[in-house]
Amino acid sequence: MTASTRMLKPGDTIGILGGGQLGRMLAMAAARLGLKCQVFSPDPDSPAFDVVQHATCAEFADVEALELFANDVDIITYEFENVPSATALVLAARRPVLPSQKILETTQDRLIEKDFITRLGIGTADYADVSSVETLHAAIARIGLPAVIKTRRFGYDGKGQAMIREGDDIDQVWEDLGTKSAILEAFVPFEREISVIAARSCDGHVECFDVTENEHRDHILKISRAPAAIPAELAAEARSVAEKIAHALNYVGVLGVEMFVVETKNGPTVLVNEIAPRVHNSGHWTLDGASISQFEQHIRAIAGWPLGKPIRHGAVVTMTNLIGDDILSYEEWLTVPGATVHLYGKGPPRPGRKMGHVTEVVPADRK
Ligand SMILES: Nc1ncnc2c1ncn2[C@@H]1O[C@H](COP(=O)(O)OP(=O)(O)O)[C@@H](O)[C@H]1O
Numbered sequence: 357m358t359a360s361t362r363m364l365k366p367g368d369t370i371g372i373l374g375g376g377q378l379g380r381m382l383a384m385a386a387a388r389l390g391l392k393c394q395v396f397s398p399d400p401d402s403p404a405f406d407v408v409q410h411a412t413c414a415e416f417a418d419v420e421a422l423e424l425f426a427n428d429v430d431i432i433t434y435e436f437e438n439v440p441s442a443t444a445l446v447l448a449a450r451r452p453v454l455p456s457q458k459i460l461e462t463t464q465d466r467l468i469e470k471d472f473i474t475r476l477g478i479g480t481a482d483y484a485d486v487s488s489v490e491t492l493h494a495a496i497a498r499i500g501l502p503a504v505i506k507t508r509r510f511g512y513d514g515k516g517q518a519m520i521r522e523g524d525d526i527d528q529v530w531e532d533l534g535t536k537s538a539i540l541e542a543f544v545p546f547e548r549e550i551s552v553i554a555a556r557s558c559d560g561h562v563e564c565f566d567v568t569e570n571e572h573r574d575h576i577l578k579i580s581r582a583p584a585a586i587p588a589e590l591a592a593e594a595r596s597v598a599e600k601i602a603h604a605l606n607y608v609g610v611l612g613v614e615m616f617v618v619e620t621k622n623g624p625t626v627l628v629n630e631i632a633p634r635v636h637n638s639g640h641w642t643l644d645g646a647s648i649s650q651f652e653q654h655i656r657a658i659a660g661w662p663l664g665k666p667i668r669h670g671a672v673v674t675m676t677n678l679i680g681d682d683i684l685s686y687e688e689w690l691t692v693p694g695a696t697v698h699l700y701g702k703g704p705p706r707p708g709r710k711m712g713h714v715t716e717v718v719p720a721d722r723k
């Protein structure tokens with residue numbers, strides 16, 4: 357155990373930055389282990405506020421509120437990667453922040469993240485730094501089309517990115533993106549998308565959940581299936597990529613690594629798409645489909661406790677996101693045999709808003 361971490365005891369308090377569904381599910385997992393959570397979020401309607409006794413509703417730039425929050429908790433973690441670095445610095449001066457501030461810097465910026473992955477010798481889509489319309493033209497000349505342009509920072513659920521195809525008006529694409537800080541990525545003709553949810557403890561032990569296969573609709577995760585229908589060697593490769601990333605970041609907690617499966621003349625391999633320094637939507641199946649959930653695993657890791665060995669409960673586990681108006685069918689889902697329904701307690705269902713999810717476990721004898 358390093359100086360920056362200490363072993364928590366039941367009854368201790370974890371501070372969580374961000375009050376969405378991930379913070380809510382983290383707090384519920386912590387409660388099961390006898391730990392308390394205090395949630396910090398600027399949004400008074402935060403779903404995570406509903407499940408904790410103590411909450412701070414303040415802006416992330418409110419230094420006084422941050423200091424009071426830090427005084428009330430034993431360690432601090434977060435449910436989203438866009439924690440401003442100034443916020444993390446104020447907090448880290450008072451309490452351990454896990455995963456560490458340095459990890460945020462790497463994963464908040466797609467260019468820094470891709471450079472980091474590349475330095476580890478791990479494959480990604482071909483990419484280029486783009487900071488002007490001239491550099492965009494040059495990047496297209498090198499990488500070719502189709503390609504995907506993405507803002508370096510603050511993109512999620514497909515926001516802040518656009519596909520560029522042959523014949524598109526490049527100057528217009530650049531203007532529409534509205535930033536001076538982007539990357540161009542070659543479009544990857546992937547065979548499927550997978551993710552690895554990995555946990556690393558403060559003594560450097562890594563546990564990965566079964567590789568998950570992910571189906572997106574309108575750039576938003578719709579369905580995850582575990583285990584991914586891929587050969588065992590490819591699953592092992594995917595897990596070892598996630599493990600390498602976790603070690604290189606000296607990571608403590610749960611991270612999600614999104615990958616593309618691509619065919620090569622030597623068989624299938626993986627390219628890393630992005631790293632999420634937090635629990636991840638594609639790991640929600642672990643709540644009902646495994647002996648330890650990703651949320652519990654994260655809490656164990658940051659608490660300085662041993663990680664669990666996750667054992668999947670069924671032959672196949674699927675997780676379906678209830679997005680926007682999908683939530684209106686929750687009563688139907690409640691009657692589906694074997695389904696477990698999770699509702700996040702959010703306000704009105706807006707298009708693209710993640711409102712809940714459903715897990716279905718197929719027992720081994722009904723594979
Ligand atoms: N280079 C690419 N080639 C092919 N598809 C891509 C590429 N980049 C992104 N996508 C598609 O868009 C989705 C969202 O992109 P991603 O980079 O993961 O951003 P976000 O932060 O929005 O999740 C991916 O899961 C994938 O389906």
Ligand SMILES: [Mg+2]
Nearest residue numbers: 513614629630
């Ligand atoms: Mg993604």
